[in-house]
Amino acid sequence: MWKKSYFSTNAPKLCNRKTYLIFVLFLSFLSTTANAQESRLAEAPIMIDDKPITTKYIMREGHLLVPALFLKHTGAFVDWDEQYRSVVFRNRGTMFALPVGKKYSDDYVRGTWKRHSLPIETVEFNGEPFVPIVNVARKLGMDVRYDAALARTFITTNIDIQSNLIERGNMTEKLVALTFDDGPESRYTPQILDILKEKGAPATFFVMGKQIRQFPEEMKRIVNEGHGIANHTWNHPDLRRVWSQTVKEEIQSTQAEMAKVVGKQPDLFRPPFGAYSKSDIAVFNELGMRNIMWSVDTLDWSGLSGDEIVAIVNRDISPGGIILQHNFQAEARLLDGTVEALPQIIDDLRQKGYKFVTLQTLLSD
Known part of the structure; x- marks a missing residue:
C-alpha cells in the first residue's frame, strides 16, 4: 500500500474507562453531544503543545473523534489511501492506517502490515474521516491528559520540527x-x-x-x-x-x-x-x-x-x-x-x- 517502509515497536495503548468518562463529562459541559447524523458539529479547543486549537468533534460510545486532518497540528503526516479508504498516519518510524468504518488499525511493523483492534471505529461525516484522537495520538508516541480544573485536553506531541x-x-x-x-x-x-x-x-x-x-x-x-x-x-x-x-x-x-x-x-x-x-x-x-x-x-x-x-x-x-x-x-x-x-x-x-x-x-x- 505504501512504498516507503516505516515501523513501530509500540502496540496501541487503549484508554481506560475512567479516562473516557472524563472526556464525556468534559465535552458534555462544553456543548451538546454531536453525532454523525447532525448537520452541524460541536466544537471544542484541544491544547497541542500548550497551544489551543479549536476543532469539530463527534462523541461515539464515550470516545472523542476529531477530523483526521486535525492531527496535522501535532506535526504528524496525515494522508488518505483511496484504495483501502484509510487514513494513514506517519511519525518518524511509526506508520499505521485506520480504515473508515472499522474497529481496527493496520500497523506497518518491520516490513509487514499487522492488524490491531481499536475500541471505536473511524467514522465518516460529510465525506470527512473522523478518528479517535486519544488512540491515534498515543500510537504516534504522544502524551495525552485531561485537566479537570481547566476543562481542557492536553496533547504533548514529542515532535520537534525546526521552523524556518x-x-x-x-x-x-x-x-x-x-x-x-x-x-x-x-x-x-x-x-x-x-x-x-x-x-x-x-x-x-x-x-x-x-x-x-x-x-x-x-x-x-x-x-x-x-x-x-x-x-x-x-x-x-x-x-x-x-x-x-x-x-x-x-x-x-x-x-x-x-x-x-x-x-x-x-x-x-x-x-x-x-x-x-x-x-x-x-x-x-x-x-x-x-x-x-x-x-x-x-x-x-x-x-x-x-x-x-x-x-x-x-x-x-x-x-x-x-x-x-x-x-x-x-x-x-x-x-x-x-x-x-x-x-x-x-x-x-x-x-x-x-x-x-x-x-x-x-x-x-
Whole structure:
C-alpha cells in the first residue's frame, strides 16, 4: 500500500474507562453531544503543545473523534489511501492506517502490515474521516491528559520540527521587498510590471502553478525584467485542510512548472492565506523551502483604495520590511487600489531612504 517502509515497536495503548468518562463529562459541559447524523458539529479547543486549537468533534460510545486532518497540528503526516479508504498516519518510524468504518488499525511493523483492534471505529461525516484522537495520538508516541480544573485536553506531541519562518529581512539596512501573490494573470500583472519598470524597482512574485501554465508570457516577463519569483502552490488551497502528500505535490508541481517555463526553481515559499500546520512545516523543510511571510499587510485584496494602502505601508514599514500585495484576476477589480498605490509607495519609501530589492537579495545574508 505504501512504498516507503516505516515501523513501530509500540502496540496501541487503549484508554481506560475512567479516562473516557472524563472526556464525556468534559465535552458534555462544553456543548451538546454531536453525532454523525447532525448537520452541524460541536466544537471544542484541544491544547497541542500548550497551544489551543479549536476543532469539530463527534462523541461515539464515550470516545472523542476529531477530523483526521486535525492531527496535522501535532506535526504528524496525515494522508488518505483511496484504495483501502484509510487514513494513514506517519511519525518518524511509526506508520499505521485506520480504515473508515472499522474497529481496527493496520500497523506497518518491520516490513509487514499487522492488524490491531481499536475500541471505536473511524467514522465518516460529510465525506470527512473522523478518528479517535486519544488512540491515534498515543500510537504516534504522544502524551495525552485531561485537566479537570481547566476543562481542557492536553496533547504533548514529542515532535520537534525546526521552523524556518521569515517575516522580515536584515533590520540594519533600509532595504524593502515588494511582494505580489497569486499571479501571474493578464489584468493586474502587466500594469504592475509597467510601474515597476518605470520606477526601476525590483519586486518578488509568489506565483501559482496553474497561473504559470495559463499565462506563460506574463511569467517570462516577470523574470526577464529582473524580478524575483517564489512558490505559492498550484491551486491555492488552505494547507491545513489538505493531506500531507497533497501539500508536497502542490509545491513540487509549481516548482516543475517554473522550471519548465523560466528555467528556475526558487527555495522561497509562501503558504496561501499564510496558513499552515506543524506538519506542513515538516514538508517545507523536507523540500528545502523557506517559509516567507510578511511584515506589512496592505489588505489590498479587500478592495482598499490607493490612499488607504499607501497609509498602511507608511505606518507599518521598517528596515528589512516585506510588503504583501496581490496580482490576481478579479472581475470585481478589487486590486485597482494596488495599482493606484504602487507608484506612491515607491516614491514615499525612497524619500525615506529605502532601497527596493528582491526577496532573494533581502535574505541573502
